[in-house]
Amino acid sequence: MYRIVHFDTLPSTNTYLKQNYKNYDDKTVIICDSQTQGHGRLGRNWESSKDSITMSILLKPNIPIDSLARLSLMTSAVVFEVISKKLNNVKIKWPNDILINNKKISGIILESVISNKVEALIIGIGININQEKFLMDLDSKATSLFLETNIKFNIMTIIEEVIENFEKTYQEYLDNNHNYLNICRMRSAIINNNITINNEDVYVLDIVDNGNLLVKGINGLIYEVSYGEVSLSNIYNKR
Numbered sequence: 001m002y003r004i005v006h007f008d009t010l011p012s013t014n015t016y017l018k019q020n021y022k023n024y025d026d027k028t029v030i031i032c033d034s035q036t037q038g039h040g041r042l043g044r045n046w047e048s049s050k051d052s053i054t055m056s057i058l059l060k061p062n063i064p065i066d067s068l069a070r071l072s073l074m075t076s077a078v079v080f081e082v083i084s085k086k087l088n089n090v091k092i093k094w095p096n097d098i099l100i101n102n103k104k105i106s107g108i109i110l111e112s113v114i115s116n117k118v119e120a121l122i123i124g125i126g127i128n129i130n131q132e133k134f135l136m137d138l139d140s141k142a143t144s145l146f147l148e149t150n151i152k153f154n155i156m157t158i159i160e161e162v163i164e165n166f167e168k169t170y171q172e173y174l175d176n177n178h179n180y181l182n183i184c185r186m187r188s189a190i191i192n193n194n195i196t197i198n199n200e201d202v203y204v205l206d207i208v209d210n211g212n213l214l215v216k217g218i219n220g221l222i223y224e225v226s227y228g229e230v231s232l233s234n235i236y237n238k239r
């Protein structure tokens with residue numbers, strides 16, 4: 001069972017868990033109404049408000065270090081499924097963005113505390129729910145469930161849906177059921193498209209079982225990429 005711990009305000013649910021994971025059990029979920037210093041990858045800002053979901057899931061025991069990429073994709077599939085119940089045209093941009101019509105509705109970040117093994121894995125999830133606009137210069141890049149549907153959603157209900165689906169999918173993952181990978185493949189925003197990743201123009205062939213992206217370079221060479229920033233600019237150009 002997952003236990004929810006609810007705060008009014010935190011700088012960041014992920015940072016809070018990184019600092020306090022020793023005080024919490026495996027499968028604790030930290031949520032807050034107002035996150036003041038949410039972050040994404042590479043120190044980037046994550047805009048959050050009382051109209052959005054900010055949550056972090058703590059996983060503690062026995063997490064092999066080489067499973068982080070797959071858990072990251074698994075979480076994308078979990079969030080994808082919850083949002084897809086409310087909206088069509090939801091896509092996953094490998095590894096961790098959930099998009100609607102190329103606008104980002106959710107971002108996910110995995111952070112870990114590692115000594116000689118993964119002591120704690122912290123899975124941060126931000127989902128835009130009822131925002132009517134964005135403060136940062138995000139209007140062209142971000143969207144929310146409200147902006148897409150004109151419906152206001154109950155935030156706590158969606159948090160519970162995410163946790164319930166995470167619990168089910170994580171158990172399937174532990175049981176070696178790889179359905180999350182098929183979701184990431186079938187609903188990928190980038191497979192069979194040209195993208196730029198780590199400053200290289202490539203064509204995306206597939207996502208392989210270890211979570212890596214399989215790409216073809218302009219020289220025809222086929223190789224795997226395990227980490228990087230995907231730019232969709234070539235997809236826009238093709239339209």
Ligand code: BT5
Nearest residue numbers: 012014038039040041044046047055107108124125126142
């Ligand atoms: C992410 O990073 O997309 C991961 C975001 C994770 C946020 C959650 S909230 C709970 C937990 N606590 C935290 O402090 N973080 C996690 P990245 O791929 O680096 O994307 C960041 C970029 O997304 C920014 O540079 C903006 O361009 C854009 N962005 C910022 N806020 C956004 C928002 N609310 N909606 C859509 N895009 C946003």
